Amino acid sequence: MEFTTDILSVFDKKWALLTAGKEDSFNTMTISWGGLGTIWNKPVATVYVRTSRYTHDFMDANEFFTVSFYPEECKKTLGVLGSKSGRDIDKMKESGLTPVKTGESxxxxxxxxxLVCKKLFKQKLEESNMPADIAKAMYEGQASHDMYIGEIVEIIR
Structure with missing residues (x-):
C-alpha cells in the first residue's frame, strides 16, 4: 500500500470525510483532526469524533470506517457535511456526492x-490530561472527543 501526501496538512487544510456504517445505514462527517502513522506494526489512521456527533454512534456500532480525501472543488460540500447533522437532514441528498460500498464500509x-480502516482502538480524550488552556478553549460547555485508531487495510484511488 502506498499513499503519498503532505501529512501535516491533509486533515487540517484539505479536510476529509469520515464515514461509518453499511450500505443500508451509514453516516459521514467532515473531519479536520486526524493523523496517519504506525502503531503495533500496522499502518493506521487516527480520527477524533465528538461524543455528541451522529457519526459517533456509527463508529461505535461498526468494525470498519473510511477516511476519504477530495479535490478542492468539493470543499464547499465538505463544509456542509461538517456543519449539518444526519439526524436532522438527508446529508447524502444535500451533498450531491455518490455513495459507494467500499470494503466493509x-x-x-x-x-x-x-482509506479503508478496521477499528483497533477507542479512547476518550480526558480533559484532565490536557493543558488547561486547551481544555477550556476546546471543551468548555461542549461534548468530549473519542479517539479512534483504525488499521488501514486498503487504499482506494
Whole structure:
C-alpha cells in the first residue's frame, strides 16, 4: 500500500470525510483532526469524533470506517457535511456526492483517495490530561472527543 501526501496538512487544510456504517445505514462527517502513522506494526489512521456527533454512534456500532480525501472543488460540500447533522437532514441528498460500498464500509465516488480502516482502538480524550488552556478553549460547555485508531487495510484511488 502506498499513499503519498503532505501529512501535516491533509486533515487540517484539505479536510476529509469520515464515514461509518453499511450500505443500508451509514453516516459521514467532515473531519479536520486526524493523523496517519504506525502503531503495533500496522499502518493506521487516527480520527477524533465528538461524543455528541451522529457519526459517533456509527463508529461505535461498526468494525470498519473510511477516511476519504477530495479535490478542492468539493470543499464547499465538505463544509456542509461538517456543519449539518444526519439526524436532522438527508446529508447524502444535500451533498450531491455518490455513495459507494467500499470494503466493509462506505465512501464516495468523488473521493481522490479512500482509506479503508478496521477499528483497533477507542479512547476518550480526558480533559484532565490536557493543558488547561486547551481544555477550556476546546471543551468548555461542549461534548468530549473519542479517539479512534483504525488499521488501514486498503487504499482506494
Amino acid at each position: 462506505m465512501s464516495f465516488k468523488e473521493a481522490e483517495v479512500t
